[in-house]
Each structure stands twice: as structure tokens, then as C-alpha cells.
Amino acid sequence: MEVFSQLADGFAVALTFQNLALALVGCFLGTIIGALPGLGPSNGVAILIPVAFTLGLPATPALILLTSVYYGAMYGGRISSILLNIPGDEPALMTTLDGYPMAKKGQAGEALALSGIASFVGAFFATWGLVFLAPQLVKVALLFGPAEYFALFSLAFATLGGIASQNQAKAVIAAMIGLGIAMVGVDHQTGVPRMTFGNIHLYEGIDFLVAIVGLFAISEVLLFLEHKAGAAPSEANQKLARVTAPFWMLKKTAGTMGRSTIIGFLAGVLPGAGASLGSFVSYTIEKKISDKKGTFGTGDPRGVAAPEAGNNAAAGGALVPMLALGVPGSGTTAVLLAMLMALNITPGPLLFTQRPDVVWGLIAALFIGNIMLLCLNIPLVGLFVRVLRVPSKYLMPAVTMISFVGIYGISGSTFDLLMMIIFGVVGYVLRKLNIPTVPIILGILLGNEMEKNLRRALEISNGDVNILWGSPLTIGIWVLAIAGFIAPFVVGRFLRPKKDPTVAP
């Protein structure tokens, strides 16, 4: 099997002392970031990208560090869900439903251990899914021309509002704002400046890292300022007797984990779904299948295992389109795409053929990170629980200052810092208005590629627009895009989790 030899090469790349140390640091930081309410995987990774970038790490180690943070945050989100009834991040929302009741029944330790194991199962098998599915997708993607890519980018935007989106018009507004921002700077094809207002700082375009950190991190701080809170959540003082799951509980939930992993992985692979939907759908389906006695919602262990396996599997599944096509399916993978682009790596089919060391090293790192996370999470959960007690009045200033350090480190320019603050204010207003910020990021990231492919396609066809829907592949992608855009109107009502706007994306 070719896949296995490539994976072995990947392990050879990943298994160096430095990379293992970075994975460990990343997993540790990630779990803390995920556990803290208000800091989710997207803003956690967003804050750390500029830092990793300015540290001058080479591509593979930087990727390993940041993907460990990503997976770690997925693990960590459950801790505050279970103990505080506050989801640490959006995908962990469903874990509160049964996790918190379990903690109230005095089973906090069991719930934490079980959810850790469920997270591991979901993430581990999803990574295997990634290993086998991504190369297949690459084979298809190698046939893509500019027209197919243009359709594919449109597909990403059409579905990014998400199947659970409440207002498609607002998702379109967000995407267009992002694309509009991407146009700023010198046009790559003809070399003329666009939308720069003669400002020399804008000639290179707006750095997406500045936009991401502003939209995710700074706006979060402003949201916190809305409430005169700041006290530590007091319920975190719950005693953790033991952090192990009894064998009968694992046996009872084994089927749940298996089903939820498959459902979560599929939800992750689909464009526009991502981890939140993965956990939501797996919880809902599990409830339909096995909630015979109506114990779900009252502290049923299966209700903890299902969303945790689901969201971690979805996180792995979301990496498939991101790595193989260069088109992210969710908010966090959009941030990971930004990370790759900051490292000057363009994901997509060519990455697999030209830089196999990066791809397979990364995948190997995911396996290593998973095992590390399982080992870290079970014994050290008490430590993470203590971190939860850091009140936001001390945490948020630190987050702000680290955001500034990261952006300052890239260019050392006051202009970029001001730009970041502006993005923070804009992000705050947009989040209040329920406009998703992820399509904005994706627009900034993909805008220039999208335009380039459109212009190339029409260059090839000599201006004949029929090329955009002239091949079976393009037609297929367009059909998917239209279906994905319309789907929320039809099925969205059934798939919409109750969303708390204060939860980090």
C-alpha cells in the first residue's frame, strides 16, 4: 500500500525531538485554550499563527505546533462544558447537555475521562479517514482547471454560511466584504493598484493575519467588555474524586462512539459543516437511536460520548477538503488555511505531489498529537480545571497583549496594529449583528485565487463564459454549490443548534 509507505515517511519527519516537543507544547496550550470560555480553536490558532510565524519556524514544525493546538482545543472545549455548563468553544455546546448533569450527579471525573476517550476515538479514526480519503480526492482535483477552481471557490462560499445558517443574505454580505478586502492592493495580473487610495501601506494588500487576529481575538475582548463580569466561575471548585471511566461505561458507549465517529467524519468532510454540526448531528442521531428510556439530557454517558466523538471526528474530516482542495469547510480550517498560506504553502492537489513531506509529516503529527492528548488529558485534567479558574479580567488583557505582540512581530508597523484594531471593532459590530466572520476570513484568503482562476478561465476560452459551466466536473460542482446554498432554507430548521452568541467560533 502506497499510503502506508508515505505515512511511514511522514512519521520519519514528525518523530524528531524538536517536533515531538512542539507537539507536546501545542497539545498543552491547545487544551488550555479550548478549555477557557471565550477562547475557541479559531481564535486560539489565530493568535498563535503570527507568533509561530515570527519565531521563524520552518513549515513542518510550525504546522505540527499549530495543528496540535487545533486538536488540543477540540479536546479542551469539553472541560468547561462539563464542569461549568459553559461550552469552551462552539462544538462543545452539545456536550453541556449531558456532561453538566453528570457533573452535578457527582460524576464529573467519569464524564471528563469518558469524553477524553470519546474525543480520542473520534479524532483517531477520523485521521485514518483523512489518510485514505484525501489522496482519492487529490486524484480528482488534479484534473481541475481554472474553471473548476472558480466553481469550487464559489462552492466554498455558497456553503460556508453553513447548513445551520440562519440568514443566507448575511453570509453573502460577509463573503463579499471579505472578497472586497482581498481586492485591495496591486492587481497580480496587470500590476495596477486597486482600492489603495494612494496609501503606500495598502499596496501589498491587507495582511490576512491582521484581519484574522482583529476579527477573532480583539472583537472577543470587546464582547467581554460588554458585561461587567470578570469574577471567576465559582463552580469550578468541584471536587474531582477520580478521573477514570469505569469499564461498563466504556462498553456501554462503544457503539455510540463508533456511530458518532462516522457521522462526525462525514459531516466534517462536507463543505460548510465543520465540527459544530458534527457534534450536533451525532448527538441528535444518537438520541434518536438509543434514547429508549429518555435518559438523554439527564446525565447519560452516551450523551457525552456522542458529541465529543462527533466533533473531534468532524475536525479531522474538515481537514480533507482543506488539504486536498485548498478549500476549507469550516471556520477553524479557514484559520488553518491562513496558517499554511502564512508559511507560503498553498494547499491543494499540488501540495501532495510536490511537498509530500509536509502533508504526511502533518498527518503523522496528528496521530502523535492524538495519543499525546489522550495521555495528557486523563492524568492532567485537574491542572486544566485549575486554569479554568483564571478570571477573564486577567485573561483577556493577556490575550489582547499577545495578539499585539504577534502582529507587531510580523512587520513592526504601527499601521498593521491600527488595522488590527479596526478589524476588531468591525468584527464586534458584525458579530452583534449576527453576521458570520468566517466568510470574511475566507474571502480575504481566497479572493485573489478566485479572481485569478476566473480571469484565466476566460483567457483560455477567449472570453466565452460557457467555459465556467462547460465540463461535467464544473456542472457537478455548481449543482453542489446551489444545493448547499438552498439547503438551509429547506432543512436548516431541523439542524440548527440553539446558539449562544457569546460562544467563541
Add this chain to the structure above:
Amino acid sequence: MSDRVLGVACLLLSAFYIFMATQIQTSFITDYLGPKFFPILIASLLAIAAIFPIIKPDPDPDWPGIGRLVEIVFAVAVMVAYTYALPVAGFVVSTAITAGILSWRLGAKPVAAATAGVSISVGIYVVFHLILQLSLARGPWGF
């Protein structure tokens, strides 16, 4: 109401964007579509999407009261002042003051906030500059 304002703002924005796009200088090298087409396409789609919130606005979000709004504006002003203070006063001093103010406004008692500010600033300096050797703004005292 908020959504109607949003819609109108987006319409104005798209009109401005289209106007700016028509002002783009075209050079002698050009491709079939040229540099103007895509920006105009984006702005047109923005305008179309902006009509929907005007016709059918969502219920108003929960805007904070004047007091909290002032708080947010103040925090933004502090951050702006911080970016200008960085090259003048150096990283450690300006960060300590800014982090302290933010912590105070988030509800810490003055003494605790000052301690938090200094610890955050020195902590970042030690971890990022001394250990990880990231370049931070250098003030007149070298830190």
C-alpha cells in the same frame, strides 16, 4: 432596525466600491476581463444581498447600554494609544500600563489590576523576548 441600518450601509459601501473600481487605472498589459470586472461583480452581489436585511430584518440584537458602550470605546482608545506608545515608551512599560487599564476596566480592583498589568507585561517579555527571542518594541531604556 439595526439590520436596516446594516443594509443601507452595505448599499452605500457597494456604490462607493463600484465607483472606486471604475477609477482603477488600466495599463497597456491587460487580460480579457481586466482588473475592474471582479471588484464590480463583488460589489453588485453585496448590493443584492444587502436588500434582504432591509426588507426582512432580524430582531434587534442586544446592544449594550450607553455605559458599556463608552467602556468599549474607551478600550479601543486605549489600544490605539498603545500602538502609538509602543515605539516611544518601549514594550514593557506601555504593555504594563495598557494591560493594567484593560484588566481594571474588566472588573479588577486597582491594585490587582496594576499587578496583573506588570505581570502580563514582564511575563510576555520573558517568554517571547528572552526565551523565544521575538523582537519586541524597544524603548529608550532598551526594553
